[in-house]
Amino acid sequence: xxxxxxxxxxxxxxxxxxxxxxxxxxxxxxxxxxxxxxxxxxxxxxxxxxxxxxxxxxxxxxxxxxxxxxxxxxxxxxxxxxxxxxxxxxxxxxxxxxxxxxxxxxxxxxxxxxxxxxxxxxxxxxxxxxxxxxxxxxxxxxxxxxxxxxxxxxxxxxxxxxxxxxxxxxxxxxxxxxxxxxxxxxxxxxxxxxxxxxxxxxxxxxxxxxxxxxxxxxxxxxxxxxxxxxxxxxxxxxxxxxxxxxxxxxxxxxxxxxxxxxxxxxxxxxxxxxxxxxxxxxxxxxxxxxxxxxxxxxxxxxxxxxxxxxxxxxxxxxxxxxxxxxxxxxxxxxxxxxxxxxxxxxxxxxxxxxxxxxxxxxxxxxxxxxxxxxxxxxxxxxxxxxxxxxxxxxxxxxxxxxxxxxxxxxxxxxxxxxxxxxxxxxxxxxxxxxxxxxxxxxxxxxxxxxxxxxxxxxxxxxxxxxxxxxxxxxxxxxxxxxxxxxxxxxxxxxxxxxxxxxxxxxxxxxxxxxxxxxxxxxx
Numbered sequence: 001x002x003x004x005x006x007x008x009x010x011x012x013x014x015x016x017x018x019x020x021x022x023x024x025x026x027x028x029x030x031x032x033x034x035x036x037x038x039x040x041x042x043x044x045x046x047x048x049x050x051x052x053x054x055x056x057x058x059x060x061x062x063x064x065x066x067x068x069x070x071x072x073x074x075x076x077x078x079x080x081x082x083x084x085x086x087x088x089x090x091x092x093x094x095x096x097x098x099x100x101x102x103x104x105x106x107x108x109x110x111x112x113x114x115x116x117x118x119x120x121x122x123x124x125x126x127x128x129x130x131x132x133x134x135x136x137x138x139x140x141x142x143x144x145x146x147x148x149x150x151x152x153x154x155x156x157x158x159x160x161x162x163x164x165x166x167x168x169x170x171x172x173x174x175x176x177x178x179x180x181x182x183x184x185x186x187x188x189x190x191x192x193x194x195x196x197x198x199x200x201x202x203x204x205x206x207x208x209x210x211x212x213x214x215x216x217x218x219x220x221x222x223x224x225x226x227x228x229x230x231x232x233x234x235x236x237x238x239x240x241x242x243x244x245x246x247x248x249x250x251x252x253x254x255x256x257x258x259x260x261x262x263x264x265x266x267x268x269x270x271x272x273x274x275x276x277x278x279x280x281x282x283x284x285x286x287x288x289x290x291x292x293x294x295x296x297x298x299x300x301x302x303x304x305x306x307x308x309x310x311x312x313x314x315x316x317x318x319x320x321x322x323x324x325x326x327x328x329x330x331x332x333x334x335x336x337x338x339x340x341x342x343x344x345x346x347x348x349x350x351x352x353x354x355x356x357x358x359x360x361x362x363x364x365x366x367x368x369x370x371x372x373x374x375x376x377x378x379x380x381x382x383x384x385x386x387x388x389x390x391x392x393x394x395x396x397x398x399x400x401x402x403x404x405x406x407x408x409x410x411x412x413x414x415x416x417x418x419x420x421x422x423x424x425x426x427x428x429x430x431x432x433x434x435x436x437x438x439x440x441x442x443x444x445x446x447x448x449x450x451x452x453x454x455x456x457x458x459x460x461x462x463x464x465x466x467x468x469x470x471x472x473x474x475x476x477x478x479x480x481x482x483x484x485x486x487x488x489x490x491x492x493x494x495x496x497x498x499x500x501x502x503x504x505x506x507x508x509x510x511x512x513x514x515x516x517x518x519x520x521x522x523x
Contacts, residue, residue, distance in 0.1 A: 011337040012268075012321055016486050018078045018341040019269045019296065019303075024190035026071060027197075032208040032234035038064045040390060041228055041238040043213045044245035046076035047193060047375055048368045051383035052242055054196045057203040059391060064236060065205060066228075068212045071197070072190050074246055074506070075375060078343035080267055080290055080305050082280050083117055083376045084184035085110035086135040086162075089147050089284050090351060092154040097350060102400055103158050106352065109397050113380035114185060117192070126195030129295060130187040135280045136168055138178035144285035145176045151284070152179055169277040170291070172331050184280060186292050189376065214510060215250040217241065217365065224364065231510070240390050243358070243367040244382065247346060247495070247507040252358035252365055254403060257476070257508055259354075260346045260370055262311040262495025266320045266485070268304045268340050269296065273333025276302050289327060296338065304328040308373075311344060311495040317485030342486055344495060344506055347372040354403035355382045356389065366390075367403055438468060438518050446482045446500060451516050457482065457489050459500035468516040469502040475509040489513060 038061075042053045045067030053065045085107050094103035121130050139145040155162040163180040201207065212231040219226055228236040243249050248256050265288070280292040283306070290305035304327065307320035321340050328334050348354055348370035358365045366389060368382030381397070388395040438449040438458045446459035448471065457471040457480065471480045471489060478493035488505055489498040497506040502513035 011334060012325055013337065013340050016341045017339055018267075019294065019301070019339040020079075020081070020188060020190045021073065021077050022339060023296065024072075024188070024194060026190065026194060029071070029207045029209045031232065032066060032211040032230050032236070033232075035235045035237065036064060036206070037237040038062045038206070039238065040064075040240040040242060041066060041213075041226075041236045042242045042244055043067075043228070043249050044074075044243065045071035045207075045209070046074050046244065046246065047189065047379035048371075048382040049242070049244035050193050050197050050200070051380055052244055052368075052386045053205050054200040054203075055383055055387040056390060057200045057205045059387070061390070063200075063205050064238070065200075065207045066211045066213055066230075066236070067207075067209050068245070068504075070209055071207070072193060075343050075345060075371075076189060076193070076379070078267070078341050079189055079375055080292060080303050081189040081376055082135070082184070082186055082290075082292055082374075083114050084135045084181065084280065084374075085114060085377060086137055086179070086181040086184065086282070087372065087374045088137065088282060089151045091158060091160065092147075092150045093351060095154045095157060098352075098400075100158055103154070104160075105397065105400050107158065107160055109381050109400070110374070110377040113377040113384065116384065117187075117376070117380055118185065120196070121187070121192065124195055124199055126192055128187045128189075128192035128195065130185060130192070132183060132185050133278060133280050133292070135181045135184040135282070136165070136178045137181075137282050137284055138168060138174040139176045139284045140174045141176075141285065144283065148177065148179065148284045155179060168281070169279050170281060170331075173281060186280060186294070188294075212510065213245075213249050217250050217252070219362075226364065240364050240366065242386055243365070243369070244379075244386075245507065246344075246369065248358065248367045248369055249507070250358070250365075252362050254359050254367075256354070256367075256369070256403075257494045259349055260494075262344055262346055263308050263373075264311050264317075264342055264344050264490075265305060265308045265373065266324055266340070266342045268321065268324050268328060268337050269294065269301045270304055270328045270332065270334045271296075271299060271336040271338070272302050272328075273335050276300060276332065301338070302328070302332060304332075311490050311492060311497070313481075313492050317342075317483045321485055343373075344497065345373045345375070346370050346495070349406075353378050353382065353401055355385045355401035356395070356398050356403055358403060360404055363393075438466065441466065446484060446487065448482060451518060455479065456516055457500075457513070459487065461500075466518065467500050467502075468518055469498070469500075470514040470516055472513075473498075473509055474504075474511040474513065475507075480513070 139148040283289040288306035353370045371378035385395045441460040449458040473491040480489035496509035
């Protein structure tokens with residue numbers, strides 16, 4: 001599909017860019033060279049990694065933070081940044097599958113993370129636009145209303161501090177009802193994390209960007225210390241390793257590629273024609289719609305999100321942005337849309353994040369992943385758990401979140417479903433036989449094409465340069481699909497993403513797509 005031209009469809013920006021990334025000046029750091037020795041190596045420069053590095057440095061430990069690309073350029077830099085324990089329709093599921101005690105603990109743990117963020121912003125004096133907001137989970141059709149009623153019964157059964165309301169402050173969303181959760185919050189996530197990062201550096205944190213840590217981990221039989229390796233030849237000797245890298249940088253025998261499924265979602269920053277009354281809103285059903293206020297150069301904007309789908313699947317990706325634009329315009333009126341962006345989130349088999357030792361055999365290798373679109377509280381909670389485990393070897397939340405758990409219901413059903421889906425994608429991708437020649441691509445267009453009689457991926461940039469790659473994912477061999485909204489090659493099996501030039505954007509893949517050359521006789 002030809003990529004979006006702003007002249008074609010009203011106000012969508014031509015290229016994706018996060019409001020947060022565009023409005024935060026972040027420091028830069030060199031890559032790792034040689035060998036370093038630390039107490040804790042934290043891999044991943046998002047909210048889980050930076051918060052962990054801050055807490056561990058505050059303990060007086062020597063910590064290194066290692067990021068494969070640039071800090072806060074992954075999911076954390078592309079979030080909607082709601083800080084809330086209201087995670088969609090989840091408490092009814094938790095109550096049914098895990099029981100009342102676990103469901104209440106899930107709420108308490110995320111509420112603890114919310115309060116920790118609030119107190120940390122106050123104690124460090126971080127200027128990040130933190131504002132208290134009420135959160136609303138609403139239904140606007142009969143099917144979603146039934147889900148919402150079940151969720152409300154779960155709130156009551158667990159004893160959560162929610163309220164049932166018939167009307168929303170934001171007119172036009174729902175006439176059926178909503179669950180209100182008071183006292184939640186929103187902020188500018190990168191300004192907040194920049195404040196944490198600066199304080200951690202003051203406490204002695206070392207930071208390395210553009211440092212890819214490979215899956216190879218060596219463990220000393222003498223003292224149990226770990227040795228991590230960077231793709232460029234650097235090494236890190238550490239007593240503890242923390243994978244906060246979205247997808248674990250090493251598997252450790254946990255088979256996480258089969259226990260995590262990736263989803264993409266989309267966000268627009270809209271300057272509304274109608275006043276926005278405040279509050280944070282999320283729809284209860286399959287067609288996700290999310291709204292919250294933000295500020296841009298002193299002007300109010302509304303972040304309109306949703307359109308979730310499995311990575312590498314669904315309609316041409318630009319259409320998800322267009323659907324959100326239509327929704328925003330009908331609800332609020334859209335004077336201008338200065339930013340659009342997307343994010344990728346991982347979900348576990350039972351919707352509860354994996355936080356803790358990667359397996360029982362490796363107690364000093366910790367992971368934090370599977371935040372299911374709720375990284376602000378889940379990432380912060382991860383850091384609190386990691387800090388407790390490193391400090392005392394224990395955490396009150398470990399039993400609920402430990403990665404080695406396997407709750408038979410619903411995990412077995414989801415495990416089978418997801419891995420059948422992956423098998424289907426692997427087979428269907430190999431059977432696809434593209435007929436389109438690579439030289440037929442227009443300016444700004446990407447597509448699956450034929451090169452030397454085989455499937456390939458092509459993109460011609462606005463200046464006319466043609467990029468050709470082998471679309472076979474370097475993780476486990478599935479065929480990537482073109483993402484016209486974000487100009488990337490996305491793997492529908494395990495969520496690896498690559499730039500149009502083949503560079504790795506998101507794991508679990510660690511190697512780029514192979515570049516191809518168009519022979520003159522094909523052009």
